[in-house]
Amino acid sequence: MEGKNSKKQIFFLVLAVFFVYFNSLPNEFIFDDVPLVQNSLWITSGNFTDILRAYRPLRYVSYALDYRIFGMNPAGFRLMNIIYHTISVLTLFWALKMFGLTKRAAFVAALIFAVHPVNTDAVAYISGRRDVLMGLFYILSIGCFFKFYRTVSPSERAVNGAVKKQWGMLVLALVFMVLSISSKEMGTTIPLVFIMYAAYKDGSALLTKPWFYIVAMIFLILFSFFAFLAISGGGSALVSLEGISFHGNSPEVHYLTAATIFLHYLKLTVFPWKIILDNAGYPLVLDWNFEVFFSILSIFVLVFIVWSLLTTSRKNKTNSTAERLETRHGIAFWIVFFIVSLAPVMQIIPLHEIVAVHYLYVPVISFCSIAGILFDYFAGDEKIEFSRMFDFSKNRKRACAALCITLLFSLFSLRTISRNFEMKNIWTVLHADAEKQPLSFRGLFTIGAEYLNMKFPDKAWEYYKQSIDTGYWDPNLLGNIIGYHIVKGHHDEAVAYYEDMVKKGEYITSNGTLNIAYIYMIRGDCDTALKLTSSIVPDASEVKRHEFLKKCREYGFEKFDENNIYDVYEKQKLMKDLEINVERKPYLKKLIESGGFEGEKLIELVSDLAAVDLVSDIPEAIKYYKYEIELYAKAGKPAPEVALRSIVMLEDYSHKVLDEGKYLPLEF
Incomplete structure (x- = not known):
C-alpha cells in the first residue's frame, strides 16, 4: 500500500508540473535566449571540447544535446526545461524525506515547488536552464548528504550495520555539488547546507566533537574555493583583476540598494504576483530610507524567529512534544536555508543584475518546505482520506490547513499559467512587465528593437531616445543606435556615433561592430573594416557577414568616387550584386x-x-x-x-x- 501511495504522489507531481507549464511550449525565444541559444555557435557546432571549456559548461552541453534532438525549435528546448524541473520536483520529494519530513509534508512541499510562480523565470525561460540544472544538482547533493548523515549520525549508528555503504552517498553529494556549481555559481552554498544539517541533527553536541571542526573547516574551504572559482570564472562581470565596479558607481549607493534586496525576494517568495523579466530598472537607493530599514529589519526578524524556535523549545522541553520540537527546528532550518542559499545574489559581491526572479529557484524551496511542515503539523498524525481533509466538523485545524494548501496550490498554478502566456514573446512579456512597473532602459530599447525588426525605424528611435534619457545604456543599445542610423541611410551619423563611443571607451556589440565595418568597407576603407572584423568573435547569425567582410579587398569599393554620380550608380549596382541591400539606401x-x-x-x-x-x-x-x-x-x-x-x-x-x-x- 505504501508503494502504491508513492506512485500516486509521483504521478500527481508530474501531472502538476506539465499542467502548469504545458502552455509555455509554443512560446518563442526571448531576451537572452537569442544570444545564448539561437545564435550560439557552441550549440550549433557540436564541438563539445570547446563547450566544456565554456563558462557554465553543463548549460551549453544540455543545449547542444537539445539541438541534436529538436533542431533550433524553442518548444524542444522549453520541453527539456520542463522535464528537468519535473526531475527536480521528484528529487525534492525524495530529499525532504531524507531530511526527516513525513511523506505527506514532503509531498506538499514538492507540490508547491512544482507550481510556484517564481519558477517560471527559470522553467518557461529557456535561458533559465542554468538555474534549473543548478537546482536539480543542488537538491540531489543535499539529499544525498541528508541520507548519508542520517545513517552515520551517532544516534543511528548502533542500529545500522551497513554504515560503510552509505559513504557512497557522501561521494555522490560531493559529485552533485560540483555539477551544481558547473551549472551556476549559487551551488557554492551547498557546503554550508551540509554544516547546517549536521547542526540541525545533533545541535550543540557537535561542539564537543573534534571531527566536526575538521569537517566544517574542510567544507568552508570548499565553499571559499568554489566561490573564488565562480567569481574569477565570470560569475560577476563587475569583478575583475582591474578592480570592482559598483551599481550607481558608488559603494554606498550599491550597498544601500543591496540592503533592500532581501525584502524584495522575501515578498516575491510569499506573494509571487509581481513577477517581471525586465529587472534592469530596479531602483538605486541614494540615501537611507524606510525601504532600507524594513529590509534590514526583516532579516533581524527572521533571525529572531529562528532563535525563538530553537531556544523556546529547549526552555519548555518538558512541556513540548517531540513532534512540536521537530516542527520548530525544521522551520528554523529552512528559514536559515533561505538566507544562506540567497546570499550569493544579495550583491555582497557586485553582480551585473541587481535582482532577478530566477535567482529564487533554490531559495524558494524553504518556503515550500515550511508550508509542508505546517500542513503536516496541523493535519495531525491520523491517516485520513483526501475527501475528509475538509471536514470542519471533525477537525477544524486540519480542515483549515487543507483549505490553505488547496488555495495556495490553485492560486500559484493560475499565476504560473498566466505568466507563461505573458512570456509568449518579447513583445508580450515587456508589455506585461510595463503594467507592473515602468520599463527600464533595457525594456525600452528592446521594444525599440522590435519596432526596428517590424520595419518602423522612426518608432524605434522614440524608444531608443527614451532609453537614452534614463541615463543608462549598455552595448546592445549603442549597437542598436548604429543600426538605426544605417537603416535610415545616415551613414555619416552612424560613423560619427561609433567613433564618439569608442573615444569614450564604450563597448559596442559584435553586431553593431559588423554593421559599422560594412559602412567602412563600402566607403573604400578596407583597413578599418578588416581591423573591426578581426576584433570580434561572431555568433551564429553573424558568421556569414563576418566571412564576407574578410574578403573586403576583393570587391574594389575603393575605386569609386562618391562625388561622381556615375560612380555612385556603379557602386550601388555592385552592392546590389553582392546582396548588400539596406546600405544602398x-x-x-x-x-x-x-x-x-x-x-x-x-x-x-x-x-x-x-x-x-x-x-x-x-x-x-x-x-x-x-x-x-x-x-x-x-x-x-x-x-x-x-x-x-x-x-x-x-x-x-x-x-x-x-x-x-x-x-x-x-x-x-
Missing part, C-alpha cells in the same frame, strides 16, 4: 535626387529604393511605391500591380502596428 536617394536620371531609369531606381525600404522602413517604402506609381502615370503607363497591392498591404500593416499596437513581425 543613401546612394539610391542621391541618384534619384540628382536630377540626372529620368524615364524608365528613374522608375527603376525608385522601384529599387522601395524594395530596399520594404525590408527596412515601411513608411518610406509606401512613400516610394506611391512615387513609382506617379512616375508611371506621368509616362502614361499603367502602374505594376505589385506596387498597387504593396501600398494597400503596407498601409494596413502600418495601421495595425502603429495605431492598434499589434506585434506583427514581417519577413520578406
Whole structure:
C-alpha cells in the first residue's frame, strides 16, 4: 500500500508540473535566449571540447544535446526545461524525506515547488536552464548528504550495520555539488547546507566533537574555493583583476540598494504576483530610507524567529512534544536555508543584475518546505482520506490547513499559467512587465528593437531616445543606435556615433561592430573594416557577414568616387550584386535626387529604393511605391500591380502596428 501511495504522489507531481507549464511550449525565444541559444555557435557546432571549456559548461552541453534532438525549435528546448524541473520536483520529494519530513509534508512541499510562480523565470525561460540544472544538482547533493548523515549520525549508528555503504552517498553529494556549481555559481552554498544539517541533527553536541571542526573547516574551504572559482570564472562581470565596479558607481549607493534586496525576494517568495523579466530598472537607493530599514529589519526578524524556535523549545522541553520540537527546528532550518542559499545574489559581491526572479529557484524551496511542515503539523498524525481533509466538523485545524494548501496550490498554478502566456514573446512579456512597473532602459530599447525588426525605424528611435534619457545604456543599445542610423541611410551619423563611443571607451556589440565595418568597407576603407572584423568573435547569425567582410579587398569599393554620380550608380549596382541591400539606401536617394536620371531609369531606381525600404522602413517604402506609381502615370503607363497591392498591404500593416499596437513581425 505504501508503494502504491508513492506512485500516486509521483504521478500527481508530474501531472502538476506539465499542467502548469504545458502552455509555455509554443512560446518563442526571448531576451537572452537569442544570444545564448539561437545564435550560439557552441550549440550549433557540436564541438563539445570547446563547450566544456565554456563558462557554465553543463548549460551549453544540455543545449547542444537539445539541438541534436529538436533542431533550433524553442518548444524542444522549453520541453527539456520542463522535464528537468519535473526531475527536480521528484528529487525534492525524495530529499525532504531524507531530511526527516513525513511523506505527506514532503509531498506538499514538492507540490508547491512544482507550481510556484517564481519558477517560471527559470522553467518557461529557456535561458533559465542554468538555474534549473543548478537546482536539480543542488537538491540531489543535499539529499544525498541528508541520507548519508542520517545513517552515520551517532544516534543511528548502533542500529545500522551497513554504515560503510552509505559513504557512497557522501561521494555522490560531493559529485552533485560540483555539477551544481558547473551549472551556476549559487551551488557554492551547498557546503554550508551540509554544516547546517549536521547542526540541525545533533545541535550543540557537535561542539564537543573534534571531527566536526575538521569537517566544517574542510567544507568552508570548499565553499571559499568554489566561490573564488565562480567569481574569477565570470560569475560577476563587475569583478575583475582591474578592480570592482559598483551599481550607481558608488559603494554606498550599491550597498544601500543591496540592503533592500532581501525584502524584495522575501515578498516575491510569499506573494509571487509581481513577477517581471525586465529587472534592469530596479531602483538605486541614494540615501537611507524606510525601504532600507524594513529590509534590514526583516532579516533581524527572521533571525529572531529562528532563535525563538530553537531556544523556546529547549526552555519548555518538558512541556513540548517531540513532534512540536521537530516542527520548530525544521522551520528554523529552512528559514536559515533561505538566507544562506540567497546570499550569493544579495550583491555582497557586485553582480551585473541587481535582482532577478530566477535567482529564487533554490531559495524558494524553504518556503515550500515550511508550508509542508505546517500542513503536516496541523493535519495531525491520523491517516485520513483526501475527501475528509475538509471536514470542519471533525477537525477544524486540519480542515483549515487543507483549505490553505488547496488555495495556495490553485492560486500559484493560475499565476504560473498566466505568466507563461505573458512570456509568449518579447513583445508580450515587456508589455506585461510595463503594467507592473515602468520599463527600464533595457525594456525600452528592446521594444525599440522590435519596432526596428517590424520595419518602423522612426518608432524605434522614440524608444531608443527614451532609453537614452534614463541615463543608462549598455552595448546592445549603442549597437542598436548604429543600426538605426544605417537603416535610415545616415551613414555619416552612424560613423560619427561609433567613433564618439569608442573615444569614450564604450563597448559596442559584435553586431553593431559588423554593421559599422560594412559602412567602412563600402566607403573604400578596407583597413578599418578588416581591423573591426578581426576584433570580434561572431555568433551564429553573424558568421556569414563576418566571412564576407574578410574578403573586403576583393570587391574594389575603393575605386569609386562618391562625388561622381556615375560612380555612385556603379557602386550601388555592385552592392546590389553582392546582396548588400539596406546600405544602398543613401546612394539610391542621391541618384534619384540628382536630377540626372529620368524615364524608365528613374522608375527603376525608385522601384529599387522601395524594395530596399520594404525590408527596412515601411513608411518610406509606401512613400516610394506611391512615387513609382506617379512616375508611371506621368509616362502614361499603367502602374505594376505589385506596387498597387504593396501600398494597400503596407498601409494596413502600418495601421495595425502603429495605431492598434499589434506585434506583427514581417519577413520578406
